[in-house]
Amino acid sequence: MKSVPKPEPKRSRAPRKKAAKPAATEVEAKSGRAITINDIARLAGVSKKTVSRVLNQSPLIREGTRSRVQAVIEREKYQPDPQARGLAFRRSFLIGVVYDNPNAQYIVNSQQGALDALRGTDFELVVHPCDRRNPQFVASVRKFAERLKLWGVILLPPVSENNELTRELAAIGCRYVRVSYGPLDTPERVVATNDRVAVREAADYLVSLGHRCIGFISGPSGYMSAGERRTGFSEALQAHGLRLPAPYIVEGGYTYDSGVACANLLLSRRPRPTAIFASNDEMAAGVYRSAHKLGLSIPEDLSIIGFDDGPLAERMLPSLTTVRLPIRDIGRRAAERLIGAAIETPSLNPLVPHLVVRDSCARPRKSG
Amino acid sequence: MKSVPKPEPKRSRAPRKKAAKPAATEVEAKSGRAITINDIARLAGVSKKTVSRVLNQSPLIREGTRSRVQAVIEREKYQPDPQARGLAFRRSFLIGVVYDNPNAQYIVNSQQGALDALRGTDFELVVHPCDRRNPQFVASVRKFAERLKLWGVILLPPVSENNELTRELAAIGCRYVRVSYGPLDTPERVVATNDRVAVREAADYLVSLGHRCIGFISGPSGYMSAGERRTGFSEALQAHGLRLPAPYIVEGGYTYDSGVACANLLLSRRPRPTAIFASNDEMAAGVYRSAHKLGLSIPEDLSIIGFDDGPLAERMLPSLTTVRLPIRDIGRRAAERLIGAAIETPSLNPLVPHLVVRDSCARPRKSG
DNA sequence: CTGAAAGCGCTTACAG
DNA sequence: CTGAAAGCGCTTACAG
Numbered sequence: 001m002k003s004v005p006k007p008e009p010k011r012s013r014a015p016r017k018k019a020a021k022p023a024a025t026e027v028e029a030k031s032g033r034a035i036t037i038n039d040i041a042r043l044a045g046v047s048k049k050t051v052s053r054v055l056n057q058s059p060l061i062r063e064g065t066r067s068r069v070q071a072v073i074e075r076e077k078y079q080p081d082p083q084a085r086g087l088a089f090r091r092s093f094l095i096g097v098v099y100d101n102p103n104a105q106y107i108v109n110s111q112q113g114a115l116d117a118l119r120g121t122d123f124e125l126v127v128h129p130c131d132r133r134n135p136q137f138v139a140s141v142r143k144f145a146e147r148l149k150l151w152g153v154i155l156l157p158p159v160s161e162n163n164e165l166t167r168e169l170a171a172i173g174c175r176y177v178r179v180s181y182g183p184l185d186t187p188e189r190v191v192a193t194n195d196r197v198a199v200r201e202a203a204d205y206l207v208s209l210g211h212r213c214i215g216f217i218s219g220p221s222g223y224m225s226a227g228e229r230r231t232g233f234s235e236a237l238q239a240h241g242l243r244l245p246a247p248y249i250v251e252g253g254y255t256y257d258s259g260v261a262c263a264n265l266l267l268s269r270r271p272r273p274t275a276i277f278a279s280n281d282e283m284a285a286g287v288y289r290s291a292h293k294l295g296l297s298i299p300e301d302l303s304i305i306g307f308d309d310g311p312l313a314e315r316m317l318p319s320l321t322t323v324r325l326p327i328r329d330i331g332r333r334a335a336e337r338l339i340g341a342a343i344e345t346p347s348l349n350p351l352v353p354h355l356v357v358r359d360s361c362a363r364p365r366k367s368g
Numbered sequence: 369m370k371s372v373p374k375p376e377p378k379r380s381r382a383p384r385k386k387a388a389k390p391a392a393t394e395v396e397a398k399s400g401r402a403i404t405i406n407d408i409a410r411l412a413g414v415s416k417k418t419v420s421r422v423l424n425q426s427p428l429i430r431e432g433t434r435s436r437v438q439a440v441i442e443r444e445k446y447q448p449d450p451q452a453r454g455l456a457f458r459r460s461f462l463i464g465v466v467y468d469n470p471n472a473q474y475i476v477n478s479q480q481g482a483l484d485a486l487r488g489t490d491f492e493l494v495v496h497p498c499d500r501r502n503p504q505f506v507a508s509v510r511k512f513a514e515r516l517k518l519w520g521v522i523l524l525p526p527v528s529e530n531n532e533l534t535r536e537l538a539a540i541g542c543r544y545v546r547v548s549y550g551p552l553d554t555p556e557r558v559v560a561t562n563d564r565v566a567v568r569e570a571a572d573y574l575v576s577l578g579h580r581c582i583g584f585i586s587g588p589s590g591y592m593s594a595g596e597r598r599t600g601f602s603e604a605l606q607a608h609g610l611r612l613p614a615p616y617i618v619e620g621g622y623t624y625d626s627g628v629a630c631a632n633l634l635l636s637r638r639p640r641p642t643a644i645f646a647s648n649d650e651m652a653a654g655v656y657r658s659a660h661k662l663g664l665s666i667p668e669d670l671s672i673i674g675f676d677d678g679p680l681a682e683r684m685l686p687s688l689t690t691v692r693l694p695i696r697d698i699g700r701r702a703a704e705r706l707i708g709a710a711i712e713t714p715s716l717n718p719l720v721p722h723l724v725v726r727d728s729c730a731r732p733r734k735s736g
Numbered sequence: 737c738t739g740a741a742a743g744c745g746c747t748t749a750c751a752g
Numbered sequence: 753c754t755g756a757a758a759g760c761g762c763t764t765a766c767a768g
Contacts, residue, residue, distance in 0.1 A: 034514070036745055047755045052747060062753060079515045083454045084745030087760050092451055094494075104476040104679070111495055124494050124516065126462075127479055146402070147447045148492065256683055285683040292685050311472070312683060315624055315653040317660050404761055415739045420763060430737060452761030455744045 035078050044072040055080055082122055092149045093122045095338055098141055099156035100132040102255075103282075105310045106327055110156060110179065113331025123151065123339055132158070138165050145174045152176060152338035154331070160184075161224050177334040181228045191334045191351070195225060195307075196232030198323045198353035199277075202305045203236035205321075205355060206275045210363045211303060212242060215266035215273035216249045217259065217283050226251075229279045229307065248273060252283045259286020267294055267302075274364035275303035281310045284320055284360075299362035309356050318359035325353045403446050412440040423448055450490055460517045461490045463706055466509055467524035468500040470623075471650075473678045474695055475524070478547065481699025482522060491519065491707055500526070506533050513542045520544060520706035522699070528552075529592050545702040549596045559701045559719070563593060563675075564600030566691045566721035567645075570673045571604035573689075573723060574643050578731045579671060580610060583634035583641035584617045585627065585651050594619075597647045597675065616641060620651045627654020635662055635670075642732035643671035649678045652688055652728075667730035677724050686727035693721045 037055075041048040046069060053061045054069045072078075086092040097114065099107055107129075114125055128144055130137060142165075145153055152175040159165065160178035166185065169176050178185055181195050206214055216233055219226030234244050250265050252258035259278055263286055266273055278284035284306030288298065296302045298318055306313060309324035329351060405423075409416040414437060421429045422437045440446075454460040465482065467475055475497075482493055496512055498505060510533075513521055520543040527533065528546035534553065537544050546553055549563050574582055584601055587594030602612050618633050620626035627646055631654055634641055646652035652674030656666065664670045666686055674681060677692035697719060 038745080048746080049748095049755055050753090053754085056747085060753060065753080079511065081455070081745050082516065083451045083460055084760090085747075086451045087449070087455055087762085088745080088747035090747095090760065094492075104472040107476050108472040112497060115495070115497060122515075124462075126492050127483070127495055129480060129483060143447065148450065282683075288685060289683075312680065315650075315657075315680060316683075317656060317685065406761080416762080417739055417764095418737090421738085424763085428737060433737080449761050452744090453763075455746085456761080456763035458744065458763095 034081075035076050037078075037080065040069065040072055040076065040078050043076065044069045080122070082124075085122075086149065090149065091151055093124065094126045094148055094150055095123055095335060096126050096128050096145060096148070096150045096153040097156065098128045098130060098144075098153055098159055100130050100159050101156055103280075103308070103310065106308070106325075107156070109327040110154070110331030110334075113328035113333075114154060114335035115331075116328070117332045117335035117339065121339060123335075125335075126150075130159070132162065138162070138168055141165060142168045142172060145169060146172050150174055154334045154338065155179065157181070157225060158223050175338060177337045179330055179334055181224045184224065188337065191330050191337065193325060193330065194350050194352040195228040195323075196235070198355070199229045199232035199307070200236040201355045202277060202307075202323055203233050204240075205357070206277070206303065206305065206361065207237070207240045207242065209275075209303065209361060211275040212364075213271050213273045213275075214242075214244065214248065215263075215269070215276040216244055217252045217262040217266070217276065217278040217287070218249060219251075219279045220253050221251060223254075226254075226279060233277060252279065252286075254280050254282060256282045256286045259283030260290050261286070263287040263290030267291065267296070273302075275305070275361070277305045279307050281306040281308040281312045281320065281322055284322065285312055285316060288316060299360050300365065303361035303364070305355075305361060307353075313356070313358070316360070321358045321360045322356055323353045324356045326351055402449075403444055405446075405448065408437065408440055408444060408446050411444065412437045448490070450492075453490075454517065458517065459519060461492065462494045462516055462518055463491055463703060464494050464496050464513060464516070464518045464521045465524065466496045466498060466512075466521055466527055468498050468527050469524055471648075471676070471678065474676070474693075477695035478522070478524060478699030478702075481696035481701075482703035484696070484700045485703035485707065489707060491703075493703075494518075498527070500530065506530070506536055509533060510536045510540060513537060514540050518542055522702045522706065523547060525549070525593060526591050543706060545705045547698055547702055549592045552592065556705065559698050559705065561693060561698065562718050562720040563596040563691075564603070566723070567597045567600035567675070568604040569723045570645055570675075570691055571601050572608075573725070574645070574671065574673065574729065575605070575608045575610065577643075577671065577729060579643040580732075581639050581641045581643075582610075582612070582616065583631075583637070583644040584612055585620045585630040585634070585644065585646040585655070586617060587620065587622050587647040589619060591622075594622075594647060601645060620647070620654075622648050622650060624650045624654045627651030628658050629654070631655040631658035635659065635664070641670075643673070643729065645673045647675055649674040649676040649680045649688065649690055652690065653680055653684060656684060667728050669733065671729035671732070673723075673729060675721075681724070681726070684728070689726045689728045690724055691721045692724045694719055 037048045037051050040051045050065060051069055054066055082093045097111060101107060111125060118125060130141060153169060155176055155178045157180055160180045166176060178190050180190055180192050182192055183190060218230045237244055247269055250262040252262045259282060266276055267290060276287050278287055284304055287304050291298055291302050298304060306320050306322035309322045313320040313322045405416045405419050408419045418433060419437055422434055450461045465479060469475060479493060486493060498509060521537060523544055523546045525548055528548045534544055546558050548558055548560050550560055551558060586598045605612055615637055618630040620630045627650060634644055635658060644655050646655055652672055655672050659666055659670050666672060674688050674690035677690045681688040681690045
């Protein structure tokens, strides 16, 4: 078991200290040790407790004192030690991002968004990919949060849909925010996008082009996003007096390969659908391949819409019309929620994704 | 200036404590407070210093004592507090990943790799995207490393090529490992892939198919990877008695759009190249678009090879032949280096990427 | 091989 | 509004 790191064993009369591996540069900062709260206190002529009050923005401090201390802090470029603060606070200034998601762009964008919110604060982001199928999954995330005394945790879908996990987190007093697609928790604990509305936009668009026979590739049934998108799509078609018959709905796994397989199925139906909505871009890319193999040209013979607006979308030939998920905004809001910097009222400004129209859709050859 | 977080101001006679935002679950762990080194010491009937010795794998401890303490640690599921340890060590157990790179897959994979190495240890990964064009760039990364007392830093390209940054890091005693393409630092500080050799494989392949007139899209001249790939390609052609005339080399920016533009240029040359090597997949995708617009079919009229083997490659139509960069391995090695768990000898087992042959190359229509 | 004391850099009660 | 004391959970010298 590789466990805690092991500093060099000390030899009795060694020079003083021995650096681990990259010996050469293992020197203290030029100026000796870093400056601490005690230095600031001395320099400002106050107690360290007063400096602490300034750092923590306590209102119990005279403005004159505050600004004087603040000036010294800035002049000396003093940065409080997060570990010492954390130890005293009994909580760290670390935010965890927990995910089990194959979409790299999604992860990077939400990290970026969270960091947008954290910039200029003392918080940092610790990444924690995991495998939610692992029987130890919940226990290990719990240990992670507990050991690090995390300030809070951002749960990305589909991990965010795991109630057992959130129960554990609540039990150890760790805040969390779930990134998801509906009200699956108290409002303060969810940053949700309204996929149902977004998908309606896609359906309306296809109908407006004249499509009447449409295929639908859903996400895996365990995912909330899959359900939301499918419901939204059905409802929208119904509003136009259209139906989505069972043979024209197939369940994929949000992967490219499943997209190919689902499209193969859908395109073998008679009448053949003139348009296919895939519940994410990956699967939409699979539809391209299937259509290509069958000799169908896009968009003349088949219109396609995806969901995500990932890097793939613009690069497909023809470029893919898809629904853009504002992932970075989502990440930012989740982090704001955690550090209490949320400006928005939770229920207001719901994040609703929008359709990005490109070149993968056209009127069907023969209407009806 | 939003700075340090502010805990609730305390009211004089308040109940005891007031939770910040998500009040409800703000309880202590069921069992009261977490268990500490003192508890273990008492339970094992030794001093806390002895427990500390066990944690730090000190050799100065009798095996009997060690295993007895270890048993208590495991029974109680004791996890030492990293903040307290870090405070005493004057260094945290955090590894930073610093990058300024648009390739999401690259970032996620290297994070994943680093985490592979960190799993089971007490180290955690803190992400730090940044903008290397920002004049404050070096100073802000330095502050990041300094404030967090980072154990070490992983530098991803092209940030890894910035010597001013590494000088600063060395100055504050922060270890680093550069992920790069050549020996731009002492061996222990570099995890490099041999792109030159990898690209040779691609060139050989094109030549073996019969291509004689080949276009080359390079990366931006400031990047080490760009230089390595270009040099490797030229050399390989020379070995076959072929040349890469200036008009057939154009410099791109590693972006999709630049790929389109470069391909437009190359495909206007006469004689028109029968194959194009793009220095990354993004630009290769751009070549597809350009070829498509000109009515050239791939691979019949034009063979294309990319570099990265990102998610795009397999999804292109036809699927892209490209060079696979073992990013996850790279990330793992970098992290191992930092925590001193490196098994390999630096210079041995150089990571060399390999060609993944798919459907984007064929013999040219008319040889020569 | 083991331990008692002091300290890492902050904050929490508690006084004033 | 301000401060002196004690403590957060570990480790470093220093003794033995």
